Amino acid sequence: MNLKQLSALLGLSQTTVSRALNGYADVSAATRARVLAAAEAHDYRPNTRARALATGRSGVIGHVIPRINTHAMVNPIFADFIAGAGETYSQAGYEMLISVVDDGEEEKAYRSMKRRGLVDGLVVSAPRMNDPRIALLDEIGLPYAVHGRATGADRPYCWVDVNxxxxxxxxxxxxxxxxxxxxxxxxxxxxxxxxxxxxxxxxxxxxxxxxxxxxxxxxxxxxxxxxxxxxxxxxxxxxxxxxxxxxxxxxxxxxxxxxxxxxxxxxxxxxxxxxxxxxxxxxxxxxxxxxxxxxxxxVREAGQRLARMVIDRIDTPQVPHAHELLEAELIIGRSTGPAPR
The missing domain is CATH 3.40.50.2300 (Response regulator)
Known part of the structure; x- marks a missing residue:
């Protein structure tokens, strides 16, 4: 089913249906719910190129992974984080772009994504001390959120971290x-x-x-x-x-x-x-x-929360930067006991 057919089924203009699907505030909650329910029932998937032209958005969130860190992509920690983020992206109508770049090519990748309009926002993983990506992304102008914090970075940014x-x-x-x-x-x-x-x-x-x-x-x-x-x-x-x-x-x-x-x-x-x-x-x-x-x-929950945070940053860039500090539980198992005499 295409947009024209979905609009005819609902008795609404294609513009109204498109704006409802893309979350515009000028569409009433009742109309948006009706459109989303019909789209789900009839397995409607918007044409991403057409949507990008209509909205000026790509509907994509980017993750840039330096080649030196590609071993992390088979690590279950990274896999769980991406699974959590992906769930939130999907629910919000976003796709995920994972770009693997040569070491030292991150800046070039970020600038290319901005210039080509490939992504609406970015998730920054594995922050380092005094991480230069914070200032870089502010300069480029892409919304982003950081998985962790960067000690020494003195400018405001969105982050989710464990204490x-x-x-x-x-x-x-x-x-x-x-x-x-x-x-x-x-x-x-x-x-x-x-x-x-x-x-x-x-x-x-x-x-x-x-x-x-x-x-x-x-x-x-x-x-x-x-x-x-x-x-x-x-x-x-x-x-x-x-x-x-x-x-x-x-x-x-x-x-x-x-x-x-x-x-x-x-x-x-x-x-x-x-x-x-x-x-x-x-x-x-x-x-x-x-x-x-x-x-x-x-880490799956952290992925979900961070994905929601970067989407919110895309939608409302003027609001203060969000921060979430998650506390870890101490779970007692069989690997600890009294110090031996």
Missing amino acids: NRRAFARATDFLIDLGHRRIGLINGMETMDFAHRRRRGYEEALRARGLAVDAALTRQDEMTEGYGWRAARELLALPDPPTAFLVSSVICMLGVRRAIEEAGLMLGRDVSAITHDDQLSYLRDDGPVPTFTATRSS
Whole structure:
């Protein structure tokens, strides 16, 4: 069914039907609901080129992924985030464009998207410390929202983030309450804002309880299973090894568990560990007692919220920038226990 046929069926002009489908405020709520119901019932899908010409919008939200980060596209964290964002885009009538670019070509990609009218807005992922993309996108003039925050960026922007500092402070406090005094941190790359905030939470909690921060007990790298295994193996081999770990990703946690078992130790009895697990769809721990103690947040929900935020920014660019800080739950599982004597 095309627009002309849908309009004839409803007894409305093509202009009214088009404006109702595209959310214009001058169409009454009753008419909009009637049009949307008919479009759904008759499986009407607007011609995206025609809609772009009529509205000046592409109906597309962009995600630019540098080639150095393309490994992240097969990471379940990225997959869950994109799934959540995609659900919101679809409900709002938007499509998603994922553009993979060579390292150092992000600026060129953003400018090309603006010049060619490919997208109405952008989602910025994995913000770095002092991230230059914030100023760049303000200059270009494309609406955007950031998944996370960029410490050092002093201009206003929209963001959705997890309270990483508080999550890791709470996790550190929990381990200290269990009697642990040698606590290792297996973190992500600390040029990334989330990892910087997690280290802050860990260090603040140690100092608040009168414990020294020992740089020998911390590691940072790309969050893979192999990195988790190597980092835990190195730390367990120290003359005075940690009795507990804070781990920045459930993917790393799988490697940490492997290293603990290979050392002939039992997770939760001989060595404790807490992971940040992002409540991933394909690694969901739904048993009556979870395998891992975790600071848990839903990255799928973050994707949904961020997608809604960037759409709102497209629709109402004059309103103040929106911010959402999500708190992580501390879920107690079998991977933690009292410090061994």
